[in-house]
Amino acid sequence: MTTPSVCAGSSPVPIPATEVHTVFSEHVGTEFQVWIAHPVPGIMPFPPGPRRVLYVLDANLFFGTAVEMTRIMSQLYGELPPLVVVGIAYPTDDPVLQAELRARDFTPSCDSGFEEMAKRLPGAREPTLPEGERLGGAARFLAFLRDELQPFVRETVSVSETGSTVFGSSLGGLFVLHALFSEPDTFDSYIATSPAI
Numbered sequence: 001m002t003t004p005s006v007c008a009g010s011s012p013v014p015i016p017a018t019e020v021h022t023v024f025s026e027h028v029g030t031e032f033q034v035w036i037a038h039p040v041p042g043i044m045p046f047p048p049g050p051r052r053v054l055y056v057l058d059a060n061l062f063f064g065t066a067v068e069m070t071r072i073m074s075q076l077y078g079e080l081p082p083l084v085v086v087g088i089a090y091p092t093d094d095p096v097l098q099a100e101l102r103a104r105d106f107t108p109s110c111d112s113g114f115e116e117m118a119k120r121l122p123g124a125r126e127p128t129l130p131e132g133e134r135l136g137g138a139a140r141f142l143a144f145l146r147d148e149l150q151p152f153v154r155e156t157v158s159v160s161e162t163g164s165t166v167f168g169s170s171l172g173g174l175f176v177l178h179a180l181f182s183e184p185d186t187f188d189s190y191i192a193t194s195p196a197i
Contacts, residue, residue, distance in 0.1 A: 020036075028105065039070075040071055040075065051083060051160060054166075055086050055088065059087025066087070070083045084157050103171060150186075166187045169193040170193075176195065
């Protein structure tokens with residue numbers, strides 16, 4: 001089996017019609033990367049008016065997939081309206097640190113058993129976040145989405161006041177359920193896949 005080689009001077013392949021912003025959250029006390037993908041015309045003509053928004057948690061993992069799936073479902077057969085996809089990403093490529101940050105933001109409560117289990121995962125190391133700030137930040141993260149991110153998106157992109165959807169998987173799915181049951185008016189639709197309940 002051969003290992004693929006990387007050519008000298010190669011660069012990453014970008015997703016067309018996307019932009020990256022840094023947004024500081026007063027509620028969480030940290031910066032997030034906000035990845036925005038605009039719809040791209042295809043066979044089906046765009047309907048007039050502002051676009052609906054799909055908010056994607058764990059953008060470091062799911063943004064590319066969400067963008068391409070929604071685009072192809074809009075472009076080819078009009079199965080979806082053209083959507084603006086907004087990914088909430090952590091400003092790090094370190095998957096262990098991403099896991100720690102998502103545990104902080106997506107969990108509605110603290111459970112010492114979860115921290116003990118996390119220490120036994122492959123690649124686990126000493127946590128970066130201080131004790132007491134590693135779990136249970138879902139209320140602060142939801143306040144960031146509601147009070148800071150959604151207004152930022154509305155100021156940056158022409159989007160509809162209705163028709164917003166939030167997507168999360170695993171711990172992100174747990175957070176989506178938390179948002180649905182605690183503040184259901186924050187989004188119009190909720191998609192929780194394999195929620196960690």
